[in-house]
Amino acid sequence: MAHEHPGHRAPDDHPHAHGHHHGPGHHDHGDVDWAAMAPLLEAQAELFAPLYRQAMAWLAGQVPAPGRVVDVGSGPGVVSCLIAEAFPGARVLAVDGAAPLLERARDRAARLGVADRLGTLAGDLPEVLGALDRPADLMWASQSVHHLGDQRAALAALAGHLAPGGTLAVLEGGLPARFLPRDIGIGRPGLEARLRAAEEDTFAGMRAGLSGSVAEAEDWPALLAAAGLRHTGTRSFLLDLPAPVSEAARAYAVTSLSRLRDGLADALDxxxxxxxxxxxxxxxxxxxHRRPDVFVLLAHTVYAAARPDG
Structure with a gap:
């Protein structure tokens, strides 16, 4: 059973082989050691903070003063705390299936001075949202919906926990990360394009293997409309870290390509x-580790839709 914890210190996006890195607020927890994975997840989310801040500023124009914000699939709470920063009058609830990551979220909130406004809720999505003590004025779902077999039903379930007039913001899709020029002077030019093509096939296999998987055209505005919501906007946000990159950005590139090497080995020549x-x-x-031409360039797309007031 899920329990909501207060934001203070209490006793109590996740990278995957297919390269879509995010938190584990979905069902496919597997045997992942989330406590061990947490520092990697935090480092990535911190690197992406400029992108998330842009997204929150855009959402603030649509939902200027939410009282309750729910971060669906929050991971270790980096974005949850950015939400608390962007909406200083809101109480933020970080929801995830991995208790060790929620503990990290509470620790981070305490360090940043937002513990009195950040709570946590542990359990599988979307069922765990039934434990909410009040509906959400803003719900943020970053790369979590695509880990639920029936995405259409998942969006309907999320929408059912919005307050009248509340907004659901879904981060899905965009453009995958690039780290290197097309021709890097070794091997065949176009390596990253081939990696991403293989990654898409692996991702499709992951989707097909989910419990209750339903094939669905990923027209997110149409899916949100089918959930009874009114599409209010779509916006893509860029993370552009040109060469020479920081050590944190270089480490992200190394980790990302390392995971692709492990997960896609059989698909590569x-x-x-x-x-x-x-x-x-x-x-x-x-x-x-040594190249001067490493960069980080990617885009994330956010789809926003509101529940009717009536």
Whole structure:
């Protein structure tokens, strides 16, 4: 049974092999050691903070003074705390299926001085939302809906926990991260394009293997409308970290390509595997660890829709 904890210190997006990195607020928890994974998730979310702040500023124009904001699939709470920063009058609830990550969220809220406004709720989505003590004025679902088998039903369930006039903001899609020029001087040009194509096939397999999976055209405004909501806007937000990058950005690039190397090995030819191995070898002069041309460029798209007032 899920319990809501106060935001103060209490006893109590997740990267996957397919490369869509986010928190684990969905059903496919598997055997992941979330306590061990937490620092990686936090580092990534912190790197993405400029993008999330842009998204929150845009949402603040649509929902200027929400009383309750729910972060669906919050992970370790980096974005939950950014939400608390963006909406200083709101109480924020971080909802996730991994209790160790919610503990990190509470610790972060205490460090940042927002513990009195940030609570947590542990359990599987979307069922756990039945434990909410009040509906949400704003609900943020970042890369969590695509981990639920029936996305249409999931959006309807999320919409059912909105207050009249409340807004659901769904972050899905956009453009995948790029870290390198098309021709990097080793292997065949176009390595990242081939990696992303293989990643899409792996992602499709993940979706097909989910419990209750339903094939669905990912027309998010149409899906939100089917959930009884009125589409109020779509906006994409850019994370543009040009070369030379910070050590944090370089570490993100290394981690991302390392996970792709592990998860897509069988889908790559020998040349691309060897190229990736060189890119990931700290001793290689052509590696990501040493290259001056590494950058981070990606886009996330947010779809917003409101529940009718009546």
């Amino acid at each position: 020998t040349v691309d595997r060897e190229t990736l191995d060189r890119l990931l070898d700290p001793e290689d002069a052509a590696s990501l």
